[in-house]
Amino acid sequence: MLFYVLVLSGLTVAVAPLASRLLGRNAGWLLSLPLLAGAGMAASTYTTDEVHTESVQWMPTIDVDFSLRLDGLSLVFLMLVLLIGAGVLAYSTRYLHHKDTAFYFYICGFAASMAVVVTTDDLMVFYLAWELTTLCSYFLIANSGEKGHQPAIRTLLVTVLGGLFLLAATVIMAISAGTMSISEVIASPMWDDNLGLKAGVAFLIAIAAFTKSAQFPFQSWLPDSMVAIAPVSAYLHAAAMVKAGIYLILRYSPLLHDVQLWNIMLIVCGGITALFGALTAVKCDDLKELLAYSTMSQLGLLVMVVGIGTDEAITAAIVHTVAHACFKAALFMSVGIIEHETGTRSYQELRHTRIVKMPITSGIITIAGASMAGIPLLLGFVSKEGLITAALESGLAQPFTIIITATIVITSMFTFAYSFRYIIGSRGATKHSIAEAEFQAEEDNREPEPVQTIQEAKLTVWVIPAILAIVTVVFGLVPALLDWIVGEAALAATASEPHVHLAIWHGFNIPLALTGVIIAFGIALVKFNRELARAMTNFGAPISGLDAVENLRQGIIDFGAKYATKPSGTTSMRRHLVAPLLMLVVIAVVGIFTLRDIPEVYRETSSPMDWVFVLIIAIGVLASVMAKSRLTVVVVVSIAGFGVTLWFYALGAADVATTQLTVEILTVCVLVLVLHRLPDHFTPETRKFHWWSIVLSVVVGLCAMLAVWGLTGRRDKSDAARLYLEQAPDDTGGTNIVNTILVDYRALDTFGELTVLGMAGISIAVLLAKFRLAPVRETLLDRKSPIFDAAENSIFLRATSRLVGPIIIALSILLFFRGHYETGGGFVAALVGSGGMALLYLSAPSNDRAKIRWPYFTLIGSGVALASLTGLAGYFEGSFLTSLHVEIFGTHQTSAMLFDLGVYLAVIGVVIASFNLLGMPRKGDKEFHVMLDLVSESTLQRRGQTEDHKALAAIAENKTEERSK
DSSP, X not given: OHHHHHHHHHHHHHHHHHHHHHHGGGHHHHHHHHHHXXXXXXXXXXXXXXOEEEEEEEEGGGTEEEEEEEOHHHHHHHHIIIIIHHHHHHHHHHHOSSOOHHHHHHHHHHHHHHHHHHHBOBHHXXXXXXXXXXXXXXXXXXXXXXXXXXXXXXXXXXXXXXXXXXXXXXXHHHHHHTOOBHHHHHHOGGGGGOHHHHHHHHHHXXXXXXXXXXXXXXXXXXXXXXXXXXXXXXXXXXXXXXXXXXXXXXXXXXXXXXXHHHHHHHHHHHHHHHHHHHHHHTTOSBHHHHHHHHHHHHHHHHHHHHHHOOHHHHHHHHHHHHHHHHHHHHHHHHHHHHHHHHSOOBHHHHTTEXXXXXXXXXXXXXXXXXXXXXXXXXXXXXXXXXXXXHHHTSOSOHHHHHHHHHHHHHHHHHHHHHHHHHHHHHHXXXXXXXXXXXXXXHHTTSOOOOOEEEEOOOHHHHHHHHHHHHHHHHHHHOGGGGHHHHHHHHHHXXXXXXXXXXXXXXXXXXXXXXXXXXXXXXXXXXXXXXXXXXXXXXXXXXXXXHHHHHHHHHHHHHHHIIIIIHHHSSSOHHHHHHHHHHHHHHHHHHHHHHOOOOOOOOSOOOOHHHHHXXXXXXXXXXXXXXXXXXXXXXXXXXXXXXXXXXXHHHHTOHHHHHHHHHHHHHHHHHHHHHHTTSOSBOOOOOHHHHHHHHHHHHHHHHHHHHHHHHHSSOOOOOXXXXXXXXXXXXXXXXXXXXXXXXXXXXXXXXXXXXXXXXXXXXXXXHHHHHSOOOOOOOOSSOTTSTTOSHHHHTHHHHHHHHHHHHHHHHHHHHHHHHTTTSSOOHHHHHHHHHHHHHHHHHTSSSGGGOSOOOOHHHHHHHHHHHHHHHHHHGGGGTSTTOOOEEEETTEEEETHHHHHHHHHHHHHHHHHHHHHHHSSOOTTOGGGGGGGGTSOHHHHHXXXXXXXXXXHHHHHHHHHHHHHO
């Protein structure tokens, strides 16, 4: 049943783009239904007597399963993720002004990722889902427009850093405990004998949680991300992203609660964050920014209390997590309503806006804000008293108990202050503020600003925050309703059975007295609200966290520009090659001193024919060294490549040889498109650098020779090779071992390479869209030459392509279908087909007249998608990318052919993208006019057959008139 909950969450992601296109902003109503259904299914699945678990085998060789575990802690967080997520989707239908396909896709992706985070019991799946939440948050913030791009990047940098720490902890725990199961890792007895390792894991997990939950010193991203729209803030900062860090520390509390480093980090960093956030919130003019700093502060309280580690502290943290999710989601939605109706979030500007005709919105804000302030009879009061009680009963030394309690009390005083600052600010203009504004305008000798009256928003806008406000009141009046669910969650987070009895009244005690002190001082702070804000504005931290992140980011960029981009951003081959060649030398030196017991040569591998191939390769290398022109180097280097190709054929490696041959051909074709934008000759080198280049070349050659000598012909067939040769026909139904390895045995590697290849094609398009190509250089041909004109120069290729083109296409199809049994396969077939594409492209007289104007993005995406779907079909056989075998008309067929088809489409797409994007400039390009220097003006004026020629002819005619004048 739990799998179906995740399937429903994933269904929203799949349906979101189509639903957004068809329903516009109303798609939120439809998308909220699966989340509500999932919440109901999860609640019905949970039982008190035992933990519900489900598992599906995923990557058995490394013990990674898609295993799910639903205990009390998972249930609490899953309910927050699904229910508030459904509420945010419904609220967005009236908040958004227009249809936003990307928004619904990313917000649903976030919900699905968080659902996996809080239910999975596998370390690797947890990490993957954790990183997916990072990506979704990045896209949601960036989706806010130009203003969101930089904050999104800064947020991504901080949270990805935490992901790296989590990855390190994941690897250490998996290896040390010998399992990928989170529950088994936590329960493993090996930690008792490895206290140092346990402390190291505690440090890594704490840092990961701090980055996600915006704790000191990683707190700056949270207020920076306030550029996102209100629904995003309501979800990310109430139920989802920031709560992921809280869930992480609660999940590992049974293992780490007695580690002193863990306790110190959580208490100290949480306390600093709580105070800093509260002190900053009281001075914020932007009400949404105020809520951001208040979120930071409340999360700091949660982290600090979890750091205490007692059963009471963990229970109090869970209650406050629920309370915070309810009142903070309502507050973020309410500020969205205020901004939506008034057009501003500014505290000062709202003081001149009469919004008294919004009684329902004002009531929601009052209830949620009062709950955040800890006013009695609301859930926030119950949870705040629990935090204070947990601090007083921490069992720590008296000085530490006093410090922790004082931190909570002082933070709560300022929480009271900023809560009512928000309530007062959101209420808009009052008689006093209007009179004050008129008096100030009279003092400044200007007209007072008109007071705008705002009507109540529609029911569909405020209904969701109203429900959250009602929940806050109900659980505040009858907190015992939460006893069962909080008790179950505390049981999972403490590995004990804490007694949970939530109530409003516990008699006259110290927590009640401290609550009275908080309210009293809070009222005083509210009374002097403006003076407090002015004082806190003058008091600022010496270092801004946002500046620190931005300076670090800019420092990395400057370092790369200085030591990577600048040295390589030149036409000097020496600068390009010196770094990788030196690394090869270092590797060789290390190998000389570390490799021992090299086996004897298994058999004589040389033959007289080998020396012929060596001679061919040597001729190509020698010619490339002597060449002065780039074009010449491209041609003569191909001699060496073709020599290696012939050698592969002679050795019987037909698949490798065919791949090498087609790669050589396509490399030359693509390089030609690039070279006509570079200087024809290399940058001259000084004599000193010339000799250093010779020395480095000789050393690298010696290293390569030693590597060949040490690694060639020194073993018989390996065990893996024998396994492939003997079992491949039975396992895969194919006899081409190379192809079966690529699409069956190591299909995951091929899938990864396919994804990288697709990203390379997309990256080419993005880079060339952002940065213009260098202008075309002067051609080597004489303008008066009869073959100067492109149309006349390509006659031979056009005639040839009519004959050779169909043959190449037929050969490509043949190689594809025979690849599972004989030489061929999707990759080789695509390269051959790409050769035909290159012939068609190069035979066209201009870029716009080329016949391969195919949608390369569609081809790349289709290839990757087809391979993914084929991999998912493998689950019918028990594992991702497992091939399915069927008999069709008496012949054996396998799903690996569909996977190979995905490879074929993606490779074709990348090659077509390279030709179309790197080709000659098209009309509209900035360097289009440079073509005038490459084509005879008289020829252009004579040839007005195409739009390109007409445009160029007109420009040529104008230039001729200017010259005559």
